[in-house]
Amino acid sequence: MRKLFHLTHSPIACYFRPSVRDFVVREIPLYEPSGAGEHLIVLVRKKELSTFEMVEILSNTLGLKSAQIGYAGLKDKHATTYQYLSIPRSFESKLSACSASLNERGIKVLEHRAHTNKLRVGHLRGNSFFMRLKKLTPLEAQKAINALEVLKDSGFANYFGDQRFGRDGQNYQEGEKILENLRITRDKKIARFLLSAYQSHLFNLWLLERMRLSAMIETCSPRELARNARGYGVPDCVLCDEGVLCALKEQEQFFKLLRGDVAVHYPYGRAFVIDDVGIESARFSKRQIAPSGALCGKKLISAQGVALEIERAFVDTRLREVGSRRYAWVWAQDVAYTYKPEVAQMELTFSLPKGSYATIFLETLLNRSLSQS
Template sequence: MTSRKPIYPLNIKNEFVFNTSPRDFTVEEIPLYEFTGEGEHLVLKVRKKEMTTWEMLDAISNHVGIRRRDMGYAGLKDKHAMTIQYISLPAKFEEKLDAFSHEKIKILDKVRHNNKIRVGHLKGNRFEIRLKKVLGVQKDKLDSVLKWIKANGVPNYFGNQRFGTDGNNWVDGKKLLDGKLKIRDRKTKEFLMGSYQSYLFNNWLSKRMELSLLLQEFSEADAEKLMKLPASALKGTKEQKQFFKLLEGDLMMHYPYGRLFEVEELAKEAERFASKDIAPTGLIPGTRTKRAGGAARLIEEMFDEEMKMNGARRYAWIQVTDIKKNYIEERAHYELSFTLPKGSYATNVLDVLRGAPAG
């Protein structure tokens, strides 16, 4: 299977400079719940820069004298950013933290809590981004695309972080799953195999984006021929208002979280999707997860493989909320902030703003 480049919905081209550096890129976690103020665990609000979450956890765990696995965290954060996140450790080590000092880490706050923080215990993340070399006409284009994003949302591709510096971690992941590569470290194995799952999801999403673009220009019958789908497989798709077209058998979830259900009344569910009440999901292949039906399955099965890993459903389309912008004309800086649900990448917003090439 060859790699497909992510496809984006707008046929535009914006030129700007974005540096993934602590000066121009900030990420802050939004906790899933309020911390109780009592309990056997200590939650730290930590600011870090120029280091991975693993490196930050190692620095703190080594200082207090515990194993990294005794600490909790909600999500992994970008190395090349200023990130603010929440971690936990047993409260009995609180005094040892008083002497902790690190040039790349600052503990902003401490609070007691009843439970260890677990992966995924997030509502979402708040991003602050500075785009540079944005001149007048580009500023107007960014304003226009940002308005579209606010109204419509963006595709929920996995970001480059999942695929490594060269973008081919998924190759080793597939070799591991095929038994053609042996790696002892469990976390490394899981990361690489997860990269292959992400690769399959991204390829599926690109195929569905391609279909949605075709339906903007061609009839349902013509799009069926171009996509090599049976006659009437796309019935009821072109008339849908939203960009990302739903298919019979798509698996939807209430947004931003909720139960999974299959599309049966296409027009009705398309209206609910357009109103941001629900959103379609894509398959992360593996065991213990539900597959789509009907016409949706015809495309999904192209990117489904048997593997001895747990699978999941992931939102294919997400909403970008709390959008704020500020243009500093004398510096040609375009400052932007927004919130995304957990597990989503700021690069999806930036690539739509940039007009990343389709294909």
């Protein structure tokens, strides 16, 4: 899927390929281990392994079921990643005895402490990242620096990254086949993963539609939009009178809020339906709230009104997974960079909320897909 970004500079030319040297990910834990309890929180460093591959190695090496191993998030394979996992505390001595063997297979145990509960997906505050960009000329580096300064304040569209959809990008299609009974998957974990990829695909399509609408409102005058609404692709559900479009255009942020959107307090908090767009737009600009898109499923908090007319095209009611809302817009924190002209490289560090992709931040910065590297 081609993504639409909000920055207007020409694409930045450089080279980035995820590797253990040029891409480092560190989990930011939600809490510190208590020091007591039946579980063990383990910090590991892994290289060239997916989280699923790491869990399988630990399961086989320690002699415990993979279901007994908890983790807070899925981490990139082609990277050096520091992440937390949990195992029953009864395996503590075996973990110590097998540390050398694990290290040989790309898993280094760095520390471990007792805790009262097993780690669950989502039990993290966010992730910090290091990326090394190569073949970056001084001219392109200055463009990147200028864009970074804008991104610090503006935030960016929170697409799911391409890696969410598998090596060939088709995981979401396999998830849809499960819904259509065209694929039978006995492994419940794999089935949930593929269905989740399908949820993610629908979210990305919705976000792309809203980015297109926002771009039209941003670049066209209200009179042009009102006169040629269908020609510009403005959905019929957006009332195309000049007054309504003027109000949309007055919103400071690129992503335009609609009445009936579901917003969420940022960086975490409760969801609510937007009624007064003017008030919530001001809070959005101050990073107090952010709009959200649907990860469709049961118990989903749905948008209303105009926002629902757009959202319902990207909701599959056959999904019986638990639905949720995902931030459509997020902000990077702790952004820092060093440019080394003698080797034409930039070292970039930043942190993101959980569930957000460093590759999407980078694509927004470069204003192009990483597949064009």
